[in-house]
Amino acid sequence: MVIDQTLEQQEIMQVVKKITKEKIMPRAAEVDRTDEFPHDLVKVLGENGLLTMCLPEKYGGIEANSSLLAMVIEELSKGLASMGTTMLSTNSVIRMVSLMARPDQLDKFYANLSSGHKLCAFCLTESHAGSDARAISTSAKKALQGGYILNGTKIFVTLSQVAEYYLVFAKTNPDEISAFLVHKDSPGLHFGKIENKMGLHGSSTGDVILEDCWVADDALIGQEGDGWRMLSEIGTSMLRSWGAAAMALGVGQCALDFAIQYAKERKQFNKRIGDFQAIRFMLADCAMQLEAARCLVRETNRRVDQEYPVISKETTAMVSMSKCLATDVAMKVTTDAVQIFGGYGYIKEYPVERLMRDAKIFQIVDGTNQVQRMIIGSILMK
Structure with missing residues (x-):
């Protein structure tokens, strides 16, 4: 997808892609196997300023908006979904506290976070x-x-x-x-x-x-x-726009990338399996659905940034649509990727079964997709 990015955003995304490829992906299988918290990867995020992206510049941040955060979280989640949740949890607290905290509270909070790799x-x-x-x-x-x-x-x-x-x-x-x-x-x-x-x-x-x-x-x-206002009027709309939706896109895209690679390499009946129409149609559907979801997520985040901190009902509906569509698509794409891998897709030696397990949670967290549909429907009926 072609999106407008500032030079600073382009440079940030290049760093994030390098971290994902060189640091996170090589550790993904081991982290999944041991289920141990990857302190070494968190240190990498901290050293590159990603954990403090939302802080003001004087505390080492860049006051990152929803659009940039969503892109960073999506990219990191391609490597390992828990890196997306680490980014989301830390930066969401920073953003939500900044909405209502007093200046003296913020100074103390920001100063503490700016030293070390704190979550x-x-x-x-x-x-x-x-x-x-x-x-x-x-x-x-x-x-x-x-x-x-x-x-x-x-x-x-x-x-x-x-x-x-x-x-x-x-x-x-x-x-x-x-x-x-x-x-x-x-x-x-x-x-x-x-x-x-x-x-x-x-x-x-x-x-x-x-x-x-x-x-x-x-x-x-x-x-x-003020906690309820923080949750209902501002916080959840802001967070869902760059939370579960962005992580789901990253997981789904990673599964599609692996499926395409496998479809090019695996041969049956003297042909690449990707040369069979059945497989090509599955890959095409996955690509279309991911791109459609990504377009909705990008546009939603643009509107959230434009309206922040008071989010309109129309944009709130789009936030729920983004969360619901992106996470449903991720579940569909990862399931299809396992199918394309066949028996190997069910084996832990291959990554797509991990991605399928990871994708499921995003239909549940940040308000289940059934609740998102309730929100969308209630806004439409007003």
Whole structure:
């Protein structure tokens, strides 16, 4: 796809492509096999300024917008999906905190992140509260000595145990959701199990437990009750536009690239299998669907950047369309890639079975695709 990029963006993307090809792809199979968090790859991202892309320039960032972030995450996800989730989690917290935090909070937060290769985690989901964020039960109560006491358990937290900061959403009263930036060393912050997942290995997905976890008053981002606005009006639309959709595109494109290569090399009946119409049509459909999804994602991010920080209903619908279409396409393309590889596609020695397992999660995270269709339908009917 031909897209307009500034010279700076072109240079960034060249670096990202080099990292993906030379550093991430050679490690992908091992990370998938061991399911160990790849600290070495995170260090590479940090050394190249990717983890702090959203920071202001004086803190080492470039204040990256949604369009650039989506392209970077897509490219990194071609190499390994968990690199996309690492980028998404860290930069999404930076972007969301910047929406409502006070200048003194931002200075402290940004200065800490700018030193070293530090990560951020987004803590919303609970055992009984997934797509229905209002159902969370984690509580935050004012402490007598000042600050807040947090209690609750967050599950499926990406970068659990390895993050520097955790953006925790909790109820300050039964009808208010507030956001707190909790440092890893906060008393009462503990970690539970790391999940043994079907795919997305190396992402360190697990429980974050808050047991009488004390945080200072300045851990509250914005005012009490601003957490829901951060989630519903601004944050989720902004994040979905360069989150699951971009990662799904990267995984899907990688699967298609492998399928094309295999179709050129594998021979049956004295012909390349790619010379058979059945295979060519499968490849053509995959390419068309990926390109259509990519065009929608690119246009959606352009509109998000244009409207940021207040996203219109029309663009919100496009965000849900992008997330839904791109992730459905990725699942279809990776499944077809396994089919094209035949029996080898089902064997772990070949990469497409990993890509198929990785693709599935993107139809679930950031609001299931069924919920996305509900959002689209409700906007259309207003």
